[in-house]
Amino acid sequence: MSCLQTRQLVHRYRDDLVLDGIDLDVPAGSIYGFLGPNGAGKTTTLRLLLGLLACEGGEIRVFGRRLQDDRRGLLRRIGSMIETPSFYEHLTARENLLLLQRIHRCPKARIDEVLELVGLAGTGRKRAGMFSLGMKQRLGIAIALLHGPELLILDEPTNGLDPNGIVEMRALLRHLNRERAMTLLVSSHLLAEVERLVTHVGILHRGRLLFQGPIDALRARQCATRLLVLRTDDDVAAQARLAQAGHVARIEERRLVLPALDDAGVVAIVRDLVGAGIGVREVGGSRDDLESLFLDMVDPAIAREAA
Numbered sequence: 001m002s003c004l005q006t007r008q009l010v011h012r013y014r015d016d017l018v019l020d021g022i023d024l025d026v027p028a029g030s031i032y033g034f035l036g037p038n039g040a041g042k043t044t045t046l047r048l049l050l051g052l053l054a055c056e057g058g059e060i061r062v063f064g065r066r067l068q069d070d071r072r073g074l075l076r077r078i079g080s081m082i083e084t085p086s087f088y089e090h091l092t093a094r095e096n097l098l099l100l101q102r103i104h105r106c107p108k109a110r111i112d113e114v115l116e117l118v119g120l121a122g123t124g125r126k127r128a129g130m131f132s133l134g135m136k137q138r139l140g141i142a143i144a145l146l147h148g149p150e151l152l153i154l155d156e157p158t159n160g161l162d163p164n165g166i167v168e169m170r171a172l173l174r175h176l177n178r179e180r181a182m183t184l185l186v187s188s189h190l191l192a193e194v195e196r197l198v199t200h201v202g203i204l205h206r207g208r209l210l211f212q213g214p215i216d217a218l219r220a221r222q223c224a225t226r227l228l229v230l231r232t233d234d235d236v237a238a239q240a241r242l243a244q245a246g247h248v249a250r251i252e253e254r255r256l257v258l259p260a261l262d263d264a265g266v267v268a269i270v271r272d273l274v275g276a277g278i279g280v281r282e283v284g285g286s287r288d289d290l291e292s293l294f295l296d297m298v299d300p301a302i303a304r305e306a307a
């Protein structure tokens, strides 16, 4: 079941089309990584989902209902942190939450619960303005969690955090998903930062969704696109020899490129080429991490440079 769904979502800033027909499907119970390079349109999409921007084209459904039919009721079931967290810097974490607790009219006990949950229970009289970036992010999440939402929407929650902060943030988000049964929609411009966290991904580029599905489907696609790269002292002869063994290789920038083989397959072709008097200088593969697949989708030119 979809927790959040858009159909043909379109947005323009003046004449600039920045979202061009987005069909998002965020399954209930998932951690959905909404990925794309800077300027892809992630924040614009999240603002539309939260009713912070007027929806000009397409449809948004939250928990199965059209957002426009029950905006207030549906938004009450969502928590969010878009761009930088907002709070009063001269107040403590607890004082900030106390103000919001009155607005949300939720039980006071909820304040201690969320402070505990995000690891800020021991911050006492320290003003939020003196917090580290990681603590500020966690206070932002505490604020988003205060009213007990079922869906949490976070825009780049790991942005600017040091490696330790990133690990802590991932652990917190995983906990919210597994132990508190929350659905999470998390944007990021770095696949590597969320790869181990997310169950589903959507890859956005220039306002279009290039891929959407379980992270395992992205991994399967990546395996299917892996390549074996050979440098030999006679590429033309090597290509002919490989063809005899049923391998289709192309010559590219003075190297032979063919679909990846398992270890035994690689040993067999190297042995065969060397046996035929063709020197093999180097055996390698295309970069096989998900980040290079991501780059390949959004910008093949950058991906080639990175390889």
Ligand SMILES: Nc1ncnc2c1ncn2[C@@H]1O[C@H](COP(=O)(O)OP(=O)(O)OP(=O)(O)O)[C@@H](O)[C@H]1O
Residues within 6 Å of the ligand: 013, 018, 036, 037, 038, 039, 040, 041, 042, 043, 044, 045, 189
């Ligand atoms: N208020 C605005 N007025 C005009 N153009 C805007 C506005 N906000 C965003 N844009 C443009 O819309 C496009 C999408 O921006 P958006 O912030 O949604 O992308 P993003 O994927 O979140 O990028 P980033 O990771 O850099 O925040 C960009 O080209 C951006 O310059």
